[in-house]
Amino acid sequence: MRINPRIINRLVRMGLNVQAFFTVGILIIIVAIIFFKGFPHMSFAFIFSFPEDMGREGGIFPSIVGTIQLALLSILFATPLGLGTAIFLTEYTRESLFTKLIRFGVESLAGIPSILYGLFGFIFFVIKLKMGWSLLAGVLTMTIMILPTIIRTSEEAIRAVPRQLRIVSYSLSASKWETIKKVVLPAAMPGILTGIMLSIGRAVGETAAIIFTMGSSLRLPLSVMDSGRTMAVHFYILAREGISMEKAYGTAVVLVLSILLINILAYYIMNKAIARYS
Amino acid sequence: MRLRRWAIILPLLCAFLVSCSPNSNDRPGRKHTITIAGSTSVMPFTEKLAEHFVVDHKNFIIDVQGGGSTAGIQAVINNTVDLGMSSRELKEGEKTLNTITICHDGIVVVVHPENPVTEMGLDQVRQIFSGRISNWSQLGWKDRKIDAVSREEGSGTRSAFEDLVMKGKEINDATMVQDSNGSVKEVVATDPYAIGYISMGLVDKKVKPVAIDGVNPSIKTIKSGRYKIVRPFLYITNGELEPKARQFVDYILSKEGQTILKNEGLVGFYD
Amino acid sequence: MIDRTVFKERFVKWVLVAFALSSLLFLFLIFLFILAEGLPLFLKVGVKNIIFGFKWAPTKGYFGIFPMIISSFLVTIGALVIGAPMGLSCAIYLSEYSGKKMKMFLKPALELLAGIPSVVFGFLGVIYIVPLVRNYLGGSGFSLISTSLVLGVMILPTIISISFDALVSVPKTYREGSAAMGATKWQTIYKVIIPSAKSGILASFILGMGRAIGETMAVIMIAGNALKIPGSILDPLRTLTGNIALELAYATGDHRLGLFSTGVVLMVIIMILNYIANFGIKRKIAK
Numbered sequence: 001m002r003i004n005p006r007i008i009n010r011l012v013r014m015g016l017n018v019q020a021f022f023t024v025g026i027l028i029i030i031v032a033i034i035f036f037k038g039f040p041h042m043s044f045a046f047i048f049s050f051p052e053d054m055g056r057e058g059g060i061f062p063s064i065v066g067t068i069q070l071a072l073l074s075i076l077f078a079t080p081l082g083l084g085t086a087i088f089l090t091e092y093t094r095e096s097l098f099t100k101l102i103r104f105g106v107e108s109l110a111g112i113p114s115i116l117y118g119l120f121g122f123i124f125f126v127i128k129l130k131m132g133w134s135l136l137a138g139v140l141t142m143t144i145m146i147l148p149t150i151i152r153t154s155e156e157a158i159r160a161v162p163r164q165l166r167i168v169s170y171s172l173s174a175s176k177w178e179t180i181k182k183v184v185l186p187a188a189m190p191g192i193l194t195g196i197m198l199s200i201g202r203a204v205g206e207t208a209a210i211i212f213t214m215g216s217s218l219r220l221p222l223s224v225m226d227s228g229r230t231m232a233v234h235f236y237i238l239a240r241e242g243i244s245m246e247k248a249y250g251t252a253v254v255l256v257l258s259i260l261l262i263n264i265l266a267y268y269i270m271n272k273a274i275a276r277y278s
Numbered sequence: 279m280r281l282r283r284w285a286i287i288l289p290l291l292c293a294f295l296v297s298c299s300p301n302s303n304d305r306p307g308r309k310h311t312i313t314i315a316g317s318t319s320v321m322p323f324t325e326k327l328a329e330h331f332v333v334d335h336k337n338f339i340i341d342v343q344g345g346g347s348t349a350g351i352q353a354v355i356n357n358t359v360d361l362g363m364s365s366r367e368l369k370e371g372e373k374t375l376n377t378i379t380i381c382h383d384g385i386v387v388v389v390h391p392e393n394p395v396t397e398m399g400l401d402q403v404r405q406i407f408s409g410r411i412s413n414w415s416q417l418g419w420k421d422r423k424i425d426a427v428s429r430e431e432g433s434g435t436r437s438a439f440e441d442l443v444m445k446g447k448e449i450n451d452a453t454m455v456q457d458s459n460g461s462v463k464e465v466v467a468t469d470p471y472a473i474g475y476i477s478m479g480l481v482d483k484k485v486k487p488v489a490i491d492g493v494n495p496s497i498k499t500i501k502s503g504r505y506k507i508v509r510p511f512l513y514i515t516n517g518e519l520e521p522k523a524r525q526f527v528d529y530i531l532s533k534e535g536q537t538i539l540k541n542e543g544l545v546g547f548y549d
Numbered sequence: 550m551i552d553r554t555v556f557k558e559r560f561v562k563w564v565l566v567a568f569a570l571s572s573l574l575f576l577f578l579i580f581l582f583i584l585a586e587g588l589p590l591f592l593k594v595g596v597k598n599i600i601f602g603f604k605w606a607p608t609k610g611y612f613g614i615f616p617m618i619i620s621s622f623l624v625t626i627g628a629l630v631i632g633a634p635m636g637l638s639c640a641i642y643l644s645e646y647s648g649k650k651m652k653m654f655l656k657p658a659l660e661l662l663a664g665i666p667s668v669v670f671g672f673l674g675v676i677y678i679v680p681l682v683r684n685y686l687g688g689s690g691f692s693l694i695s696t697s698l699v700l701g702v703m704i705l706p707t708i709i710s711i712s713f714d715a716l717v718s719v720p721k722t723y724r725e726g727s728a729a730m731g732a733t734k735w736q737t738i739y740k741v742i743i744p745s746a747k748s749g750i751l752a753s754f755i756l757g758m759g760r761a762i763g764e765t766m767a768v769i770m771i772a773g774n775a776l777k778i779p780g781s782i783l784d785p786l787r788t789l790t791g792n793i794a795l796e797l798a799y800a801t802g803d804h805r806l807g808l809f810s811t812g813v814v815l816m817v818i819i820m821i822l823n824y825i826a827n828f829g830i831k832r833k834i835a836k
Binding site: 318344345346347348349352423425430431432433437448451452453454455456457464465468469471472 | 606616679688690691773775784785800
């Protein structure tokens with residue numbers, strides 16, 4: 001018997017439809033669980049007060065500060081390096097063995113799982129360079145982790161800048177660097193920002209690499225040599241050790257909410273940029 | 279326009295960087311930092327003590343890190359911390375260090391609250407973890423596989439459990455492994471068929487302690503010597519303690535400090 | 550004046566070269582330090598005793614990680630069994646069926662899934678999936694199947710976005726040609742589009758595998774971390790990543806070296822997977 005291809009077509013269409021919404025449903029369910037369980041435990045005081053009794057009572061202020069410090073400092077280091085690499089790859093060379101090698105390096109860095117970054121950061125920064133578990137060791141490890149994201153997004157953004165803009169700039173006798181600085185980079189800025197936002201999101205959500213480099217001290221890191229705890233690490237410890245489910249859910253809300261907002265902002269910027277050039 | 283934007287960003291950035299600058303010790307107020315690292319079993323109690331200590335000693339910062347007993351001892355040897363925490367006795371080669379016993383801790387075998395089994399022999403516990411007893415029916419409950427949970431290789435609690443309970447027998451490979459007292463407790467609290475061992479200080483109503491050879495684990499039975507699975511909580515120092523750290527240790531050994539430990543379910547020196 | 554401009558241009562160029570080299574330098578450092586810590590033990594204990602050794606008791610001198618290698622592959626395959634069909638069908642829906650508005654909503658939503666931290670996946674897995682498995686399938690719930698389920702969801706964004714790119718890059722003329730022959734949409738997809746996007750789709754699966762095999766925090770929360778090779782999908786297991794994360798904080802001496810040896814094995818597996826995936830993608834572009 002031969003089933004009419006049109007019927008199969010319709011069935012497949014329906015199946016795929018269901019499937020796609022099922023997948024989105026997973027995201028919605030995850031976010032919904034976290035929000036419903038967590039919102040009752042989240043308050044102004046929870047965000048701005050210090051934890052007591054190992055996090056069983058009180059708030060999560062030090063871990064929020066720790067997260068912000070980690071994310072911003074990593075971005076501060078990674079952005080010049082990543083953007084510089086992207087500019088070099090797009091503006092200063094043709095495809096050659098050298099660029100292939102660099103691209104191989106970037107691809108490989110992107111593929112390394114975070115636990116190996118943790119191992120490396122632990123042995124190199126924490127032990128060999130004697131930084132101890134510290135904000136600095138965490139920041140440097142994170143810098144390397146987010147570098148590939150920044151390079152890739154910046155490269156794409158710079159490539160998308162129309163050639164005409166460059167030609168006009170050169171014809172006004174601007175030098176190469178002036179052209180890049182005054183014409184190309186401003187035009188590519190939204191794409192670059194998207195990369196930076198995505199990287200911040202990654203730094204905020206990371207645990208495996210951070211717990212072995214930045215440690216898990218609960219107090220407010222006052223210097224880069226202090227150990228600290230990010231929200232993700234704090235959440236991990238609260239949940240895994242069963243210290244307090246309420247506080248764990250409360251932390252999860254703040255964590256997930258900030259990552260969602262950062263990522264949504266990133267895609268918003270990107271979409272605006274796409275709209276501008278198409 | 280450009281300039282104005284930087285006028286806002288730059289001071290913010292500076293303020294942020296200053297807030298992250300090194301040498302927080304040299305700031306006015308002269309905060310004194312004591313760094314402590316080691317056993318994750320001792321860590322929560324040290325944190326608790328530190329919380330109380332700094333209330334009356336505002337010029338102190340006490341930095342408590344985990345890492346495990348062995349790592350804590352190593353850190354003391356390398357002089358990277360003031361105090362190491364250990365939940366096991368020193369081994370050969372570590373004996374040159376000084377130890378300060380801050381209290382004793384019972385290791386308690388725990389099961390899910392719904393589990394009707396209330397008592398076991400020490401040899402039965404050994405057989406469960408070595409895999410010879412693998413079904414709850416062998417202990418007089420229903421026909422269901424036992425989900426044994428142990429600690430990871432290198433943990434002080436595991437090492438003490440191996441010495442005091444396993445006595446040379448190996449922990450079975452099929453045993454689940456969690457990396458802290460708290461996570462063992464969470465598994466036992468959620469899985470009705472699980473059995474694990476944790477520090478007595480962490481036992482609460484989420485899990486049920488099991489009597490061993492007819493003796494209930496409690497501060498009383500430990501003090502009288504009837505409950506046998508007991509290990510010391512140690513602070514480790516390399517040579518003489520420097521005066522500031524001494525102050526913290528003295529506080530822990532004082533009546534006040536010991537009362538805090540007692541309230542946490544540990545066995546102190548006072549009653 | 551002109552000299553200054555030329556000088557500045559050169560200076561900028563060399564600074565940029567240095568920046569570009571930094572990625573390579575970091576990669577080199579990572580390799581160097583993980584290998585420097587991980588290889589000595591291979592020489593001391595023997596490659597065979599580590600990679601094919603069954604017993605892991607590093608404080609007693611046994612460093613066998615064979616069960617963990619097998620377990621890592623088992624969860625990865627499990628994740629793929631769940632994630633690959635789901636991911637691919639989402640990608641097909643997005644690229645072939647969904648309208649523009651739908652796409653505007655679905656694609657970012659699926660990308661947001663990638664942003665959810667792995668600890669959150671692990672936590673929800675412990676709270677919801679583990680008891681479900683325990684109550685309806687048996688065992689402790691900390692098992693191969695729970696881990697595979699959670700990892701399967703976690704690799705969805707990788708699979709969807711890469712196979713979507715592959716599907717979209719199939720030339721429009723292929724679709725028109727097929728439609729002109731009277732094929733239905735599904736026939737076109739099945740017979741024309743999927744075959745021509747094959748290498749990209751495969752690459753997405755392999756990168757998804759890389760993600761699954763490298764995942765750590767969610768895995769140690771759900772897998773149960775028993776050392777034995779699981780005998781059924783309901784048994785607990787320990788992966789290479791889990792081994793490192795569980796014990797690194799505690800380890801000293803040879804024990805720590807053993808964990809770096811675990812890291813070396815993990816790194817080699819990941820590099821091979823990435824190489825295959827990149828090779829696949831390149832071939833597709835070349836075509």
